[in-house]
Amino acid sequence: MGPDVPAGAAPEEGHRLPGCYRHPERETGIGCARCGRPICPDCMVSASVGFQCPECVREGHQGAREARTRYGGAPALDRALVTKVLIGLNLLVFLLTEYLRPELGADLELWSVSYPYRPDGLAAGPHEWYRLVTAMFVHAGVMHVALNMVSLWVLGPQLERVLGRWRFLGLYVASGLAGGACTYALGGVRVESVGASGAIFGLLGATVVLFKANRAPLRPVMTLLVVNLVITFALARPNLSGVVIDWKAHVGGLLAGVVTGVGLMYAPRAHRNLVQGLTVAGVVAAALLVVVVHTAQLSG
CATH class of the missing domain: 1.20.1540.10 (Rhomboid-like)
Structure with missing residues (x-):
């Protein structure tokens, strides 16, 4: 990840911010709070602290325990479908x-x-x-x-x-x-x-x-x-x-x-x-x- 830039401050002349890991052409001063990857506004996912990239969010969801009914069924919006x-x-x-x-x-x-x-x-x-x-x-x-x-x-x-x-x-x-x-x-x-x-x-x-x-x-x-x-x-x-x-x-x-x-x-x-x-x-x-x-x- 590139050097820290104070929030709201413009980068020094001749210095370029790192590109988003998914959109390299987009410069960004924000990194994923978990893995540090540079992420642009389109790739940012709000977290309890800072922002996360889509990959880290997906990994977190995979590790989460899936909700189940009392007898093991998957809950659904329409419970009488x-x-x-x-x-x-x-x-x-x-x-x-x-x-x-x-x-x-x-x-x-x-x-x-x-x-x-x-x-x-x-x-x-x-x-x-x-x-x-x-x-x-x-x-x-x-x-x-x-x-x-x-x-x-x-x-x-x-x-x-x-x-x-x-x-x-x-x-x-x-x-x-x-x-x-x-x-x-x-x-x-x-x-x-x-x-x-x-x-x-x-x-x-x-x-x-x-x-x-x-x-x-x-x-x-x-x-x-x-x-x-x-x-x-x-x-x-x-x-x-x-x-x-x-x-x-x-x-x-x-x-x-x-x-x-x-x-x-x-x-x-x-x-x-x-x-x-x-x-x-x-x-x-x-x-x-x-x-x-x-x-x-x-x-x-």
Whole structure:
């Protein structure tokens, strides 16, 4: 770095100040407070003492500890983004299958027929297992999609805020897959099911775990859970309105949500990412194993 020049003083005739390390053509009498590099006004970054160059600021940020939510997620400005995207996808698929292309519903719903010599849907093999995912976005009627989306909006933002986006999405998908697998395994020779209810019951189960982990009163969320289970089994058979609720998807999603929630919220801090990742992967693997085993039994 060149000789010190008093602030506001002009350099002696014939003497040139050093050039900025990034813009050599620009003379400057200011140096980085950390490394001493000459820096021009465009490169100066205000610090608690003096100015720093962009490289030193970048190194300082790399050494800083990244902020995380209580359960390891990255905080975000929009803490309900994934919830909003899921609601948007559900509504979009509903519009497509209900009004624009009704025939598309048959290709997306969770469908399985295992009558001898002509298996169809999930029972036909792995090329049809995509239905476990697509059926989570198909709904039967306005009331069906409305109730599920309201439930998703009530339960989703709170969990997404404390878990972070990716952990919340993992919880949702794992619960939905588990609900579909349970429906397939327990549905008999003919299975037909649609809706996000399995995933939403998973969120409900994880909410119970969240209340427990935070030592919050469990009565409100347990009351909500009991009411939903009563409705589930009360409408598990066709009634006068023609509504049939798939209790198998609800129970499967609920159990998956509880297990996933425990893994996400009680993981030891020292190995949190590993335990959380293995929990979500384990629930998904268990759901797929159920599908594989049941398909083998049907074809055996």
